[in-house]
Amino acid sequence: MIRPTTWPNLTLAQANLAAAEATLANIENQRSIQQALVREAEATIDSTEADVLRYQLEDKRQRDLFKTGIAGTQIFVSTLLSSFIS
Secondary structure, X not given: OOOHHHHHHHHHHHHHHHHHHHHHHHHHHHHHHHHHHHHHHHHHHHHHHHHHHHHHHHHHHHHXXXXXXXXXXXXXXXXXXXXXXX
16 A cells, blocks of 8 residues: 555656656657668768769760760860869
């Protein structure tokens, strides 16, 4: 049996438990958000790596075309390269 004199302690313990449970729920929510942000960052890295490869391949293609004289001019190639760099 709980004596009336212990009710304040019981109420305080229940409040502390509720606060701890709320803190735990907040941490779980923050963890979910952080996981989503990590996935987003990984996707951005993958996309950027794909762009870099595409730019490298296009650079090689343009240089090869210019060397063989099939297409392009030095001004065109320089303009193209500067657009990739900036």
